[in-house]
Amino acid sequence: MSVNWYLLVSAMIFTLGAAGVMxxxxxxxxxxxxxxxxxxxxxxxIGFSRMWGTGAGEIFAIVVMVIAACEVAIGLGIIVxxxxxxLPVDVDELTELHG
Amino acid sequence: xxxxxxxxxxxFALAGAAGVVMLRxxxxxxxxxxxxxxxxxxxxxxxxxxxxxxxxxxxxxxAVMVLYVFVVAYVGGGDKPDQLWSASPRQKxxxxxxxxxxxxxLAIAILGTALSSLGTEGATLSATYGSPAEIGELxxxxxxxxxxxxxxxxxxxAIGAVALAGRRGGIAEDESNLSPRHGAVHTPSPAATxxxxxxxxxxxxxxxxxxPQFEGRxxxxxxxxxxxxxx
Numbered sequence: 001m002s003v004n005w006y007l008l009v010s011a012m013i014f015t016l017g018a019a020g021v022m023x024x025x026x027x028x029x030x031x032x033x034x035x036x037x038x039x040x041x042x043x044x045x046i047g048f049s050r051m052w053g054t055g056a057g058e059i060f061a062i063v064v065m066v067i068a069a070c071e072v073a074i075g076l077g078i079i080v081x082x083x084x085x086x087l088p089v090d091v092d093e094l095t096e097l098h099g
Numbered sequence: 100x101x102x103x104x105x106x107x108x109x110x111f112a113l114a115g116a117a118g119v120v121m122l123r124x125x126x127x128x129x130x131x132x133x134x135x136x137x138x139x140x141x142x143x144x145x146x147x148x149x150x151x152x153x154x155x156x157x158x159x160x161x162a163v164m165v166l167y168v169f170v171v172a173y174v175g176g177g178d179k180p181d182q183l184w185s186a187s188p189r190q191k192x193x194x195x196x197x198x199x200x201x202x203x204x205l206a207i208a209i210l211g212t213a214l215s216s217l218g219t220e221g222a223t224l225s226a227t228y229g230s231p232a233e234i235g236e237l238x239x240x241x242x243x244x245x246x247x248x249x250x251x252x253x254x255x256x257a258i259g260a261v262a263l264a265g266r267r268g269g270i271a272e273d274e275s276n277l278s279p280r281h282g283a284v285h286t287p288s289p290a291a292t293x294x295x296x297x298x299x300x301x302x303x304x305x306x307x308x309x310x311p312q313f314e315g316r317x318x319x320x321x322x323x324x325x326x327x328x329x330x
Contacts, residue, residue, distance in 0.1 A: 001105050002218045004209060006146065009109045011205035013116045013135075015198050020120035022194035028125045028171060032132050036116050039139055039159075042151075050146040051214075053222030055233050058151050059242045062234070065158060066249040070256035072163050076170045077263030083174045 006047035014040035025090050027082075031075045038068045105145055111138035129167045136160040148229040 017036030024030055042061045049057025082089055115135025119128045136159045143152035227233045238246045 001101050001145065001220065003221055004218055005105065005109075006142065007209045008206070009112065009142070011202060011209060012113055014205065015202040016113070016116040016120055018201055019194055019198035022197060023191060024120070026125055028167070028174065029119070029128050032119050032125075032128050032167070035132060035163075036119055036135070039136065042155075043139060043142060046143050046146050046148045046151060049148065050224075051219075051221040053224050053228065055228070055237045056241075058148050058229065058234060059237050059245065061148075061151050062154065062238075063245055063249050065154065066253060069158065069163055070252055072166060073256045073260040074263065076166060077260040079170060079174060080264040089174060 003047045003051045006050075007044055010040045010043040010047065012040075013037075013043065025092050027075070027079055027089060027091050027094075030091060031072065031079075034071065034075075035068060038064055038071075101145060105142070108138045108141040108145065111135075112142060125171050126168070129164060129171055132167075133160050133164050136164070147224060150229055150231045150234045 014037050017033045017040060020033030020036065021030055024033060042064050045057045045061045045064070047057075049055065049061070079089065082094070087094065112135050115131050115133075115138060118131030119135065122128050122131055136155060140152040140155040140160070143149075143155060
């Protein structure tokens with residue numbers, strides 16, 4: 001299997017994730033779609049790592065996983081805080097930062 | 100054989116990703132993402148990155164997804180079901196247009212690259228490639244700074260999550276009077292149902308248990324008063 005194939009799958013997953021972020025309205029699902037995009041990046045990184053035969057890409061992928069975990073912790077914390085304050089759990093209705 | 104496995108796993112990964120985007124119920128979205136993550140880990144195995152594959156399953160498909168399941172169970176799908184396609188048709192069309200633009204751009208970048216080794220299987224690998232030993236050595240030598248910064252970031256994120264979602268901070272004043280499930284109406288649980296407040300106040304030991312035939316309102320008062328004392 002040439003590395004190209006993995007990159008193609010990675011591009012498809014990234015596209016799906018980006019479309020999901022733009023279309024979905026539930027912030028939980030938007031976070032899941034962000035995960036999809038990060039994972040697509042991970043797949044590409046591992047593919048490049050395999051291409052060069054060095055471990056740098058894997059380290060990069062592990063750091064991306066750490067950042068994704070942080071993003072999940074903060075994002076879910078915000079969603080729980082929204083729910084507790086009885087704000088709508090819908091990204092289209094949360095417009096307070098509009099100014 | 101690798102070919103076959105690749106297409107099976109890639110198919111599952113893409114199906115899982117499509118499920119995340121298209122399914123209406125957020126809970127099914129999370130389960131779909133678990134399928135996606137596991138097949139992605141198997142793709143990592145095909146790329147000889149054993150350690151990252153295991154970390155993907157343990158950390159991502161295990162720990163992070165459990166966090167998601169908890170929050171979905173707590174928040175639910177919102178008051179109304181997530182209306183996927185009730186986004187205005189214009190927004191839908193724009194989203195699909197932008198997504199296909201991104202895909203075309205990525206495809207051009209992949210196919211038009213000057214990196215000729217992309218079309219090959221990749222370099223010949225050393226015997227330790229992708230093993231925990233190699234990853235650990237790299238993390239503690241060449242990439243020590245990134246490793247330490249990542250641990251710092253995790254600490255900050257953990258503190259931030261507690262500050263955001265914790266009971267003590269960042270919660271509106273009247274929150275303590277409102278139970279999230281019952282809205283503004285205070286609905287204490289029936290007496291003698293074994294609540295923590297009853298246990299602390301000795302309900303049922305010092306006061307007689309209510310007659311199951313007659314659940315009088317006055318019998319609910321001690322538990323309620325005790326619950327209020329607790330705050």
